[in-house]
């Protein structure tokens with residue numbers, strides 16, 4: 001089973017991930033994104049869903065209209081692992097392609 005990152009490792013990884021922060025009250029990382037409208041937000045979610053399936057690593061997310069709140073943690077490990085960092089990087093790539101670099 002993949003190991004959780006240490007607090008220092010997690011901090012170092014977050015420093016390379018625009019828009020991501022430590023989640024409140026749990027061993028997870030989080031980012032909020034805002035798009036032009038719901039259609040753009042949902043198109044982004046579709047891209048991320050395909051990448052998540054490929055990686056077999058899935059986000060916890062909440063969407064209302066043009067906003068998406070994403071939280072990443074590795075359930076099997078009970079905290080943040082390299083898989084979450086990799087998925088966060090894929091999410092940032094999809095966000096910049098979808099025209100939202102902005103953190104809500």
Ligand SMILES: C[C@H](O)[C@H](O)[C@H]1CNC2=NC(N)=NC(=O)C2=N1
Pocket residue numbers: 056057058059072073074075076077
């Ligand atoms: C059986 C399946 O491979 C596992 O449940 C995968 C699926 N996607 C996952 N996603 C996340 N975020 N954490 C996991 O531990 C995880 N495990």
